[in-house]
Amino acid sequence: MTRFTLPLVAALGGLIGAGAVWSYERFASPGGADQARIERVVHDYVLAHPEIIPQAMQGLQERQSGELVAANREAIVTPFGSAWAGNPQGDVTLVEYFDYNCGYCRASLPMIADLLKRDGKLRIVYRDLPILSEASRTAARASLAAAQQGKFLAFHDALYAGGPVSDASITxxxxxxxxxxxxxxxxxxxxxxAKNMTVAAKLGMNGTPSWVVGNRVLSGALPIEELEKAIAAARGA
Structure with missing residues (x-):
């Protein structure tokens, strides 16, 4: 089978079940069943149930991103200085990659505050990802300086409250x-x-805000219910 077919078959196997498609290891092994028969089983099932393709590919993508999160977990969940909020002993960490010039990040502020009020076991880690402008990078440097000095949240709130990001508002x-x-x-x-940029690229983040919770990577200004669902899943795992 092609390099594409094997992971797809594995993903389909999780949806179809052992009765229809055998395990990925059996597909991949030299001593496995005849390749043409395996491909026919998959081909016929997909033709009968084309709706499973997006589900299978989503499952495959989530598994791959989960492996990347696990491989980079320390760089993701360990805060820089005081760039965190919530319960320091929280059982779940929600990580936000943000840019001070991002309107969606600004719009997420009340939602983050509500999450912290509603979940006393949650810790939030903030990661500067200045991708929108040079002013974003200037703001990120000041933000991280504040984190080094134990004053991240005070600076974070003050900068967002100060209107558009500029040298004057940062100062x-x-x-x-x-x-x-x-x-x-x-x-x-x-x-x-640089580390945040590298990890974000590995995780496939292409905008802000982006979130990591458990082994999942989420994107955009999400409703609080969706993040709470992801937090609950991470807590259950």
Whole structure:
């Protein structure tokens, strides 16, 4: 079988069941059943049930992204300084990759606040992902400096409350939060931004906000119910 067919068959096997399609290991092994017969089983079943293709591919994509999350978990869930909120001993960590110039990230602020109020066992980790403009990168550097100084949330709230992101609003937020920007460890901060960019690319993130919870990667300004469902699934796992 082709390199595409094998993972697809494996994904279909999970949906069809052992009675219709054998296990992926059997498909892949040299001593397995005749390839033409296997392909005929899959072909006939897919023709009869074409609706399973999107389900199978979604399942395959989720499994692959879960493996990538697991391989990079420490870089994802370990906060930079004080860039976190909620229960420090929380049983589930929700990670938000955000950009200060992202309107959808701004719109998600009340939802995040509600999540923290409704779930006392949740920890949220914030990861700067400045992808929209140079001003986003300037804001991220200031944000991470605030995190180094234990003042991330104060700066985070002040910058969002200060209107459009600019040098002036960044400076004003830093003053309000008591963050010193004069002697910033730029090497450590730039390394953190580069790490976030690298991990986000590995996880297939192409915009903000993006979220990681458990082994799942989610995208966009999601309704609170969808994130709560993902949190509950991670908690159950």
């Amino acid at each position: 004003a937020a830093a003053v309000k939060a008591g963050v010193g920007l004069g002697a910033v460890d730029s090497g450590t901060i730039d390394a953190e931004i």
